[in-house]
Amino acid sequence: MDHEHARAPATWGTAAQATLHCLTGCAIGEVLGMVIGTALGLSNIATVVLAVALAFVFGYALTMRGVLRAGLDFRSALKVALAADTISIAVMEILDNAVMLTVPGAMDAGLTSRLFWAALAGALLVAFVLTTPVNKWLISKGKGHAVVHQYHQGH
Template sequence: MTTHDQHAEHGGTTGVGWAMAAQATLHCLTGCAVGEVLGMVIGTATGMHNAGTIVLSVVLAFVFGYALTMRGVLRSGASVASAVKIALAADTVSIAVMELIDNTVVVAIPGAMEAQLSDWLFWGSLVLSLALAFVVTTPVNRWMMRRGLGHAVVHGHH
């Protein structure tokens, strides 16, 4: 292993590989998916308008995405104010890209926004949209992490 490889393995930013970017994206996707699915379920179950359902899903995706990051940062001993700043810096772009992709996909699938909780189209469109969001967001996260941005700011706090 070269010095460069060792540096990258231990949190250096220039050698951020696809595996590290995918892991960061998966971490972000976990929080986003919880919020996104919960928002879609609540919006659909209560008969909210499509726009309201999407807004609720996006808001909850950000809340759960940030909360998941903050949980780990707070465990490291950071203050709440510090954890909020780190979560905002680490996840904002990643969550925004994911939300743009997954909501665009769901809206683009004919009938998905009108599907009910018991319909395969409801769940299938969510799974497809989140999978595509992961694929699109991973290179974005890698690019950011290689520059010391995004999820790279969290690595010193886990």
């Protein structure tokens, strides 16, 4: 396949859309991991590891859902998800967890604390803003979300 013809334009809108897609899966996993880790009283590091693992699982799952629907087999869909999302999720996870770990008391605040939820929301916002340029660059190189773009044509 000629990737030049399948390439999504590297506009800020396309990059923001790709980042929002990535953020959705990351946020589901991140919030779930933070909630589970905090509720179980896990250490900050164990909670972050759980949140990151779940962010990757949910991020890949959302991408796979779309490409499986487009007709790819499971193995091919997994390869597309890995190629499309790995860098974006990794950058997003580094950023949002760095924010959570640097906001004083956020990780120890507990699930009923406004500080916990405000820090988590702020962390995801920072991750979105700073990952969007990364996704724009990846798309311009035919990488990242550009890999999955061809499977969204007509869907």
